[in-house]
Amino acid sequence: xxxxxxxxxxxTAVGDNISAHEIGANKQLDSLTxxxxxxxxxxxxxxxxxxxxxxxxxxxxxxxxxDFESRKNRAQEFLDQLMSVKTTDLxxxxxxxxxxxxxxxxxxxxGYRWWKFQPLNPxxxxxxxxxxxxxxxxxxxxxxxxxxLNFIIRIxxxxxxxxxxxxxxxxxxxxxxxxSSVSVNRIPVMIDELIANESSFHxxxxxxxxxxxxxxxxxxxxxxxxxxxxxxxxxxxxxxVKSFIENHYMAHTRKICGILGWENGRQNYRDTLRWHTSLxxxxxxxxxxxxxxxxxxxQEMLKVMCKLGFKGSVRDCFNTxxxxxxxxxxxxxxxxxxxxxxxxxxxxxKLPKYFKKxxxxxxxxxxxxxxxxxxxxxxxxxxxxxxxxxxxxVRRPEDNPTFSMVSLTLHETVPGHHLAESYSLVSDLxxxxxxxxxxxxxxxxxxxFFNSYAEGWALYGExxxxxxxxxRDDFELMGRYSDEINRACRLVVxxxxxxxxxxxxxxxxxxxxxTGITREAAxxxxxxxxxxxxxxxxxxxxxxxxxxxxQKATNELxxxxxxxxxxxxxxxxxxxxxxxxxxxxxxWIKDVKSTASKI
Numbered sequence: 001x002x003x004x005x006x007x008x009x010x011x012t013a014v015g016d017n018i019s020a021h022e023i024g025a026n027k028q029l030d031s032l033t034x035x036x037x038x039x040x041x042x043x044x045x046x047x048x049x050x051x052x053x054x055x056x057x058x059x060x061x062x063x064x065x066x067d068f069e070s071r072k073n074r075a076q077e078f079l080d081q082l083m084s085v086k087t088t089d090l091x092x093x094x095x096x097x098x099x100x101x102x103x104x105x106x107x108x109x110x111g112y113r114w115w116k117f118q119p120l121n122p123x124x125x126x127x128x129x130x131x132x133x134x135x136x137x138x139x140x141x142x143x144x145x146x147x148x149l150n151f152i153i154r155i156x157x158x159x160x161x162x163x164x165x166x167x168x169x170x171x172x173x174x175x176x177x178x179x180s181s182v183s184v185n186r187i188p189v190m191i192d193e194l195i196a197n198e199s200s201f202h203x204x205x206x207x208x209x210x211x212x213x214x215x216x217x218x219x220x221x222x223x224x225x226x227x228x229x230x231x232x233x234x235x236x237x238x239x240x241v242k243s244f245i246e247n248h249y250m251a252h253t254r255k256i257c258g259i260l261g262w263e264n265g266r267q268n269y270r271d272t273l274r275w276h277t278s279l280x281x282x283x284x285x286x287x288x289x290x291x292x293x294x295x296x297x298x299q300e301m302l303k304v305m306c307k308l309g310f311k312g313s314v315r316d317c318f319n320t321x322x323x324x325x326x327x328x329x330x331x332x333x334x335x336x337x338x339x340x341x342x343x344x345x346x347x348x349x350k351l352p353k354y355f356k357k358x359x360x361x362x363x364x365x366x367x368x369x370x371x372x373x374x375x376x377x378x379x380x381x382x383x384x385x386x387x388x389x390x391x392x393x394v395r396r397p398e399d400n401p402t403f404s405m406v407s408l409t410l411h412e413t414v415p416g417h418h419l420a421e422s423y424s425l426v427s428d429l430x431x432x433x434x435x436x437x438x439x440x441x442x443x444x445x446x447x448x449f450f451n452s453y454a455e456g457w458a459l460y461g462e463x464x465x466x467x468x469x470x471x472r473d474d475f476e477l478m479g480r481y482s483d484e485i486n487r488a489c490r491l492v493v494x495x496x497x498x499x500x501x502x503x504x505x506x507x508x509x510x511x512x513x514x515t516g517i518t519r520e521a522a523x524x525x526x527x528x529x530x531x532x533x534x535x536x537x538x539x540x541x542x543x544x545x546x547x548x549x550x551q552k553a554t555n556e557l558x559x560x561x562x563x564x565x566x567x568x569x570x571x572x573x574x575x576x577x578x579x580x581x582x583x584x585x586x587x588w589i590k591d592v593k594s595t596a597s598k599i
Contacts, residue, residue, distance in 0.1 A: 025089035111445035258498035278577035290491025318516035359422035362387035404479035416461035456542015482516035
């Protein structure tokens with residue numbers, strides 16, 4: 001945040017046609033956004049650590065449901081303060097920040113009505129420490145004695161955090177608001193794998209590295225023993241969690257896959273869908289949009305199949321391709337290298353034609369430690385010291401054929417998530433607009449991370465790859481269409497499961513009928529949609545909105561349309577609700593027209 005201006009500076013500014021009222025409103029908003037951001041870092045300390053803010057490294061987030069109301073009240077206080085800001089005195093950039101913060105706070109406050117539902121169910125196979133056990137180590141510094149001590153204290157607090165989670169889950173059982181069994185039935189095995197060997201438990205790793213004796217000196221043994229004691233207590237607590245899931249929670253899991261099985265389930269889903277898409281759309285509209293997109297993309301796939309000489313259904317085509325050894329890479333390291341080649345040899349050289357002021361922050365490709373989705377991205381740091389990381393799941397070659405690697409790379413790295421995150425990191429935006437804590441399980445009672453913007457852009461990146469000439473043959477194009485139709489299927493399947501009463505088998509068969517994924521992969525995908533209602537709809541709905549805005553700008557500007565500038569408007573402003581993004585593009589169109597009329 002900028003330093004406060006003195007009275008003399010204010011008078012100078014007024015003399016430069018900037019009123020003291022404007023300065024006051026802008027400073028008021030700057031202070032408010034800073035306070036809000038710092039409050040979130042304090043209440044979500046693990047997230048704070050991942051952002052490189054280490055002042056809360058000895059703390060853990062509270063999962064006590066009794067804190068929900070006080071957090072909602074604090075958000076209301078922020079909203080009340082925000083409404084006191086005189087918007088007519090804000091500059092253009094801060095007006096966007098105002099609109100975004102208002103949306104963030106109102107979404108959170110409105111979602112409080114559902115605190116007895118999703119937020120009471122913290123255990124899933126998709127989120128949390130059990131899913132990403134090494135993430136806490138990867139984001140924690142171990143450069144000083146205090147760093148090691150903070151880490152020990154944090155681990156010592158984890159059993160209490162799990163007590164709070166189990167207490168919330170017990171209340172979910174009491175209210176009959178539990179998750180489906182597929183969302184939690186993998187957890188016992190995940191715990192078994194995590195605690196298989198206490199002596200080599202991963203949390204001890206920092207104390208066994210070469211620099212530990214240098215940093216800790218004579219206190220190394222004492223600190224290591226304290227850490228071992230903390231690990232022992234944590235393992236006992238994890239065994240308790242396993243027993244709780246197996247012997248209590250599982251017996252009370254929701255009988256219907258979708259949240260349609262809860263009272264007011266359809267209204268819950270409407271709100272959750274809006275939370276994830278940031279669009280005022282109904283489940284019926286999303287379902288129909290999915291059907292329309294599936295039909296369109298299916299026709300494109302049939303054209304490519306004809307060129308390749310394939311007859312029969314799309315499913316038959318992919319069954320043949322997925323068994324073809326020419327497309328299967330059994331060497332994990334070779335698969336990772338192929339991803340690197342796609343990034344650095346195919347895509348990177350073509351980016352300057354489509355983007356302005358490229359951030360050029362580093363990106364690395366690593367092996368995914370968990371067997372879930374095909375790949376995912378973790379942002380790096382603004383200074384580039386911590387690179388952005390594309391974690392590729394190369395465990396099962398049949399689920400990762402070479403012809404599908406290109407679209408996944410475009411999505412997760414450049415011009416997808418890595419490029420978008422890089423623009424956001426280096427842009428001159430307040431921190432609350434740069435950093436969002438990703439948590440799908442608590443929606444709609446959680447601060448939005450603008451899923452439809454982030455995932456919509458990444459899916460648009462796959463589309464842009466075709467325009468850039470990244471796909472080299474029809475097989476890779478089939479891989480692209482398989483990924484795109486998968487996102488279209490999600491609109492149909494997600495609404496089907498949570499609003500129209502589809503069962504799991506029907507959803508699996510629908511996905512298999514149109515995409516190239518295997519049955520095992522389809523089962524994991526469907527279980528993800530069951531666990532995260534609405535989240536999977538953000539991809540296609542976001543991409544369609546971006547393409548709609550691009551077409552609108554193209555139609556209105558004609559020869560004045562500048563594609564790199566269009567992309568720059570989207571990326572340099574960071575994640576936001578799609579309605580605010582639409583306003584930004586409309587303002588840009590007006591500015592371009594106005595400038596052209598003066599020439």
